Amino acid sequence: MKAYNARVTTENIKNHFKNSGLTIEVFANILEVSKRWLEYIFSGEKNYAFTPHTVQKACEFFVADFRKFTTELQAAPEDLREMLKKKHKRNVEYTKILSDAPSVPFIIDNILIKDDEFITSNGLELKFIKKIIWRYYPGLKLTNLSSDLQKSDFIEYYLLPTKKKKTNLYKRKL
Template identity: 60%
Template sequence: MKAYNAKITKTNILNYFNKSGLTIEVFANLLGVSKRWLEYLISKNEDYEFDPNVVQKACDFFNTDYGKFTTSIQKVPSDLRDLLQKKHTRNPEYNKILSDAPSVQYIIENMVLKDDEFANAESVELKTIKRIIRKHYKELKLTNLSKDLQNSKFIKHWPHPTKKNTNLYGKK
């Protein structure tokens, strides 16, 4: 049996977290850690040995094997959020967080990039992206959407040639 590997465990937890669509705050609550600690952990490129109980909570939620999760890089299903919603249908706590709107980063990567209006355009303004998102999540607050788009590794942005204080967005 392979030994616990802190780097692999961190990579697996973060990969699954990114594909789950959970916000940092919700995921931190689920694991029983502070949001600030989780943000710090995500931002640092250091190995960190998670408490075994935290890893087990993540494995239980993601429906993965602890032994494999801590010893080898796991392939994250592309439809992880859908699989989790089906798996946790009868668990009120998990069902609630999976029924809420996903993180904005998840929406950008899994909805905006795949939307025909965005995918087929050379560039779009922020209002178009908001319209795409509102098709799925009418009540979602999009106060930092421009910043989230600019921080996305899949979206490029540049100043609008004729409108001041307006950016255009497109696929990288």
């Protein structure tokens, strides 16, 4: 039997969290921890680690085997959010949070990079990207969209040379 591995466990929870589309606040509530504590763990702070209780809560939510989740890297399914909606359809609390709009990083990495208008562009300004996202999720607050785009592994950005004001153009990485 393999021993508990804190690094593997943290990586598994991070990967599943990222593919779930939940915000960090909502996920912290599910795990019954503070948002700040979860951010410390995800950032790799050495003094912070998941407790067995917290790992168990994550495994219950992600419908994952505790032993495997804590000993070997588990790939999060591409359609994890849809799978979770089906698995938790009888849990009112989880149904509600999984029915809400997903996190902006999730939208960028799973929806925007597959949108035809975005894919075929040579780069779009923020205002046009907002319009694309609002087609999928009308009225969604996009206050940190620029930084979320810049953090994405699937987006490249560069300054628009023809404007005096610093304006970035964003496009899908090839």
